[in-house]
Amino acid sequence: MSAIVLDGLHKHYGPVHALKGVSLAVEEGEFFGLLGPNGAGKSTLINILAGLTRRDTGRALVLGHDVAREYRVTRRLLGVVPQELVFDPFFSVREVLRIQAGYFGLGRENDAWIDELLEALKLTDKAQANLRTLSGGMKRRVMIAQALVHKPRVVVLDEPTAGVDVELRQSLWDFIRRLHREGHTIVLTTHYLEEAEALCGRIAILNQGELVALDEKQALLAHGIGRSRRLCVTTRAPVVALPEALKPRLRRQEGNRLEFELVRETDSAVAVLDALRSHGAEVVDFATEAADLEDVFVELTRRRPS
Template sequence: MPSSAAIEARGLVKTYAVRGDKDGVRALDGLDVTVPRGTVFGLLGPNGAGKSTTIKILTTLARPDAGTAAVEGVDVLRRPDRVRRVIGVVAQRSGTDPGATGRENLVLQGRLYGLGAAAPSRADELLARFGLTDAAGRLVKTYSGGMQRRLDVALGLVHRPEVLFLDEPTTGLDPEARAAMWAEISRLAGEDGMTVLLTTHYLDEADRLAGRIAIVDHGRVVAEGSPDELKGALRGDVVHLELAAETDPAAARSALGDLPGIRDVVVAGDAISARSDDGASAVPGILAVLQAAGAPAASVTVARPSLDDVYLRLTGRRYGDADAGELAAEGATR
């Protein structure tokens, strides 16, 4: 029976050599991921978590030291040529020729994929779809950031791939351009039935677009599920506190750890988070014990759990924070 998964990876391991470090940096440490067909799947993690290395392996641009991976049932190591026929890739950095027009970029891409005489009509079709018809004859270097990013996605779709890899597609875009890109990504999976693997630094983006999410940390998937499933696992409210200047976070954590009804206390720099079944009712008691412990709070907020709270609970740090080892791994992959 054919697999319902568009992407399957098992036990991926990848270590990069780093000057001055005989052991190198392990970017992937036994990563497993399964992406259902016809969905938007979010791969989340800070810089250096292993996202870019995973994408490189799945798109045949890198080979793992160990493990297996297949895209639409095709082994990425044994048949990379076939994999490249069924995937589209939109990398973080634009692959367009800035000295050519938008239409010229698309026609060239079509011919590289063997569309032949059909390449110009396919280019015109994509220019219309992405609202670039009026700019078709302009050099790409004159495009705005949002226009260029739409052209990048169009280039990835020229050959009608079954799986599209989008590596941080909205980084640097203004809110209007970002919203337009969100609408197009939703359309790809919804109306077109395409499988989209999305990496992003924006948790709200993953929350809105992805039907399923895998959170990657230190080269492993540490949690997987729908956004609602992941957030729902954090029962109750999240209480976020910013500690006053020169406050000892350890004292604050100790004080909260002894408070009934408070659980999962996590310190991240000068901030501290905890969970409670009723966050609003718990706030007066929290502020009182912190004051008594000589660790007063400068501010406090109560909210329903977010994907950032999920990440904090799993890793002990905020989503945007990466340690030195992770950053070294990220640098080694570029």
């Protein structure tokens, strides 16, 4: 059975069409990545799954249960770490986790698991601290613990490592990997390409409310993620006519600033500069940089058949 099924999901916020008919399925046991630029609709999708936002049309199922019609069931099956920090400042970390467990009818028998969560998320020495006294990164860790307190079969994390320092990010990854090994289905959204690369099996890319790619990580990487780089060239005067050979590589042109996208294995920056020079353009400055996720989104959106 699929852990998650989304079928033709639409969502408007007033005039904003945040989800334009998204369909996908995540199988049980997958480690699934959901990527996309700001405003792509990732959180909207996750909030619909979590029952925090209502869809307009379409279906969202968790392990075969409809999130709107069978909310009580899906809430138990699902653990969602939302992107926004929401917390009750009057309780201690341990109290918050016990209260949360209580919602699911779990009592003291769950304390050992709470201890384990505290340990794994490096919160043990903060267990008695009030939430309002914690730093942002610590609050995020508490929210992660909260989402996991009932050992949900499907775990959905909306940018869990935003604002979390490098060391903790690493231990968080280890912990999420462990949950995955133990059979939990994991869905992760992140802005860090290396994070998706390190953790996920399949990756979906959302852009402006539409699914623009869904594939095995290796296939996406082979498609160019992380394999292209940018060459930014400044010329003394604006280049009017570009050499024919360079046209397919041009990504952007603003006055005398040209931006090329080069494929690492086959294109040479020197060849581009030479071609410009022999075409009469006087290069005054240039720089190369690695392609980032933003480039990948641009590339995929451009490539998408319409």
